[in-house]
Amino acid sequence: MKVLTDKGQTFSFSFMSYSMDKNRSHGIVTVEHAKLRAGNRKDRTRYNDYLLNFIDMDTLEEKTCWQPLLLEFNGIMLELN
Secondary structure, three states: OHHHHHOOOOEEEEEEOOEOOOOEOOOEEEEEEEEEOOOOHHHOOOOHHHEEEEEEOOOOEEEEEEHHHEEEEOOEEOOOO
């Protein structure tokens, strides 16, 4: 993800959504064109090491997802080891 972002290229991925505030998921989310973005240092929490900050390049929205909930990257299924 970082290598592609550094080259100015986008990547696709999917993940299981999860909100700690609401303690619920809205299922699988697929992002077709994304680039990584820097996290906000002001908003550092104990969970920052587990979060992936990205920009959805189709909507230009800044978003975040949980890294352990990643399911797929550029068409390749991922598994947590």
